[in-house]
Amino acid sequence: MKNRGCKGCSDSYKVTEEQIQRILAAPMFQYPVSVSDDVYEARLSECSACPKLMDGTTCLVCGCIVRVAAKYRNRSCPNANDRRWHAEEAAEA
Numbered sequence: 001m002k003n004r005g006c007k008g009c010s011d012s013y014k015v016t017e018e019q020i021q022r023i024l025a026a027p028m029f030q031y032p033v034s035v036s037d038d039v040y041e042a043r044l045s046e047c048s049a050c051p052k053l054m055d056g057t058t059c060l061v062c063g064c065i066v067r068v069a070a071k072y073r074n075r076s077c078p079n080a081n082d083r084r085w086h087a088e089e090a091a092e093a
């Protein structure tokens with residue numbers, strides 16, 4: 001089984017738009033766990049210009065689907081050598 005650099009998936013595995021939409025519709029991706037739409041779009045913009053983005057969906061550093069990972073307030077870009085976006089502080093209670 002050939003691998004193009006992603007740590008866990010073969011060439012034949014592709015995440016579909018439907019699968020991503022289903023994941024993002026889950027309650028666990030809503031506020032206050034998620035970032036605002038503006039922050040989310042800014043993060044995705046950074047990912048789209050990043051050489052570590054594979055197939056427009058997957059981060060080669062961590063293996064995450066960036067449209068999912070970028071939703072989390074407490075996540076940062078995992079590339080310690082070129083961290084393109086950062087975690088937000090926890091929301092005030």
Ligand code: SF4
Pocket residue numbers: 046047048050051052053058059060061062066076077078079083084085
């Ligand atoms: S290294 Fe960071 S900016 Fe690049 S694709 Fe991964 S999460 Fe996005």
